Amino acid sequence: MNETSLTALFTLLFALILLSAFFSSSETGMMSLNRYRLKHMAKTGHKGARRAQGLLQRTDQLIGVILIGNNFVNILASSIATVIAIRIWGDAGIAIATLLLTIVILIFAEVTPKTLAALFPEKIAFPASHILGPLLKILYPIVWSVNLFTGAILKLLRISPEDAASDHLSREELRTLVNEAGALIPAKHKDMLVSILDLENVTVNDIMVPRNEIVGIDLEDDTDTILRQLKSSQHTRLPVYKGDINNIQGILHLRSATKLLQQEEINKAMIMQLCQEPYFIPESTPLNTQLINFQKGKRRFGIVVDEYGDVLGLATLEDILEEIVGEFTTDYAATSPDIIPQDDGTFIIDGTAAVRTINKTLGWKLPTDGPKTLNGLITETLENIPETNVCLKVDGHRVEVLQIKDNVVKAAIVHPRKRKRRSLKISQA
Structure with a gap:
């Protein structure tokens, strides 16, 4: 074999090794893409992300075209390397070619490109999608045939692609994702996100003001006592009851009570006219459910009751929000902390x-x-x-x-x- 043909074979072998490296890095890069970041980038109009997302929608076809290309170039490279080795070293060249090509492919066409793709998946996958997309269209009949046989084998093994894990995150996985976000999410925001996830595990009786601490208006008190209580109250809403806290008649907003304080004479009937209908909450209601209920009912205040209807305490919208964002209101009892x-x-x-x-x-x-x-x-x-x-x-x-x-x-x-x-x-x- 003359030097020209030998040089041509070496050039072709070098090109095949580069192609093998391309397919190897493309496979790792595509599979290493963060699916949630990819969706976000695709929604913002990133063309490379959109192409990659389109290819990943049919993972079986993507893997099929990559492996077909990779195996083709590797087998062709092995054949050319064998021809070159035999022409140079004779029959001993087969063993030499096998050993040398294995080392070369392992280092330059497998480990190195796959490592780079795992470290920088977007830089590898997005440019590779320019080639993989058209290549999939060209090789589609072959890819379809291969996937047909693959699907039949999976059915024999009683494995369905639908059984594969979805991209949806569970609550615990999302919590881990938030906690592992590091400096990408400020610590305060991270605490808020985790608190929102925990709302389902917390019920209203965990955050309610207990019954013995409820401040309300007893209609059996005299009018002067009630007036003094209205003038000195630290709360914006007061439950109105008759004799016992279990006998709640309504909820009085102090903004409405200011109208009473401007009048010369008031009576208990006038107080009742300004009261809103009481809103009762079962003690086992999760906070996320109660937050929605407050929103639907346009309410901010509820009385917590047990299964027998007895009052256990009261819960407010502010109490639930503080579970998410922490203390944000001025505590009138701050001078005597618990x-x-x-x-x-x-x-x-x-x-x-x-x-x-x-x-x-x-x-x-x-x-x-x-x-x-x-x-x-x-x-x-x-x-x-x-x-x-x-x-x-x-x-x-x-x-x-x-x-x-x-x-x-x-x-x-x-x-x-x-x-x-x-x-x-x-x-x-």
């Missing part, structure tokens, strides 16, 4: 403090699947109502009861959970 840190690292906590609030504020993990308040947690652990100040352990935290009144723990000292010390084993020679 959690007071001490110099020795302990905390004096009000018995009515919600367990979820304690966990959020202090970063603890007290159980939330049972009682909703610290008082409830203590009484459940003791399995009785303490009559004297006692000390107990709740989920690894040492709790000292400080004050008991009306069969309720009013305050307790809670110690942070102690970290386990690692024991050191010393071996002697």
Whole structure:
């Protein structure tokens, strides 16, 4: 063989190796594309993203055309390399060609291009889509035939392409995606997104103002007492009841009550005329459902009741929004917080403090699947109502009861959970 034909064969072999590298990198690049980023880029008009998205809609055809091209050029490269090796080294050239071509293809046509494509999938996949699209149209009969046989084999194995995992993210996967977003999403926004995902797992009785803390207007009080209460109220909406909180007659908005305060004489009938019809919420309603219910009913305030219709507390739209964005309103009780840190690292906590609030504020993990308040947690652990100040352990935290009144723990000292010390084993020679 003359030098010209040998040079031509080497040139063709080099070109085939480049084509093999192209197909290998295209396959990895296409499969490594972030599908959600791809959808976003396609919606914004990115042409390369649109082409790649179109090819990925039929993954079987895309893989078929890539593998057909890759196998064709690899087999042709092997044949040409064998011819060159035999002409140079004789019969021993077959083994030499096999060894050398395997190394060359492995390094330059497989590992290197696939690694680059995995690191920079968009830079590889988008330009490759210019070639893969027309190539798929040209080789479609062959691709269709190959996929026909492939589909038949999958049916024999009782595997259906519809059984493959979809692109839709589950709630937990979305939570992981948000948490792993890093600096792409500010920490505050990340907390808000995770809180929205958690709304389904939180019910209204987790965030409600408990019954014993409800401030309302008792129609059995005298008119002067009611007027003083209206003038000094810290709340914008007050439940109006008769004798007992379970007998709620309506909800009074203080904006409407200002009309009463401007009149010389008022009576309870006038108060009732300004009241709105009470809105009741079952205690087990998830927050995401209640948020929608508030929106549909154009309401911001509801009374939480149990299965027997007894009042358990009240919940507001602001309470649900604070679960998402955190505290954003001025707390009129900020001068007497429920959690007071001490110099020795302990905390004096009000018995009515919600367990979820304690966990959020202090970063603890007290159980939330049972009682909703610290008082409830203590009484459940003791399995009785303490009559004297006692000390107990709740989920690894040492709790000292400080004050008991009306069969309720009013305050307790809670110690942070102690970290386990690692024991050191010393071996002697």
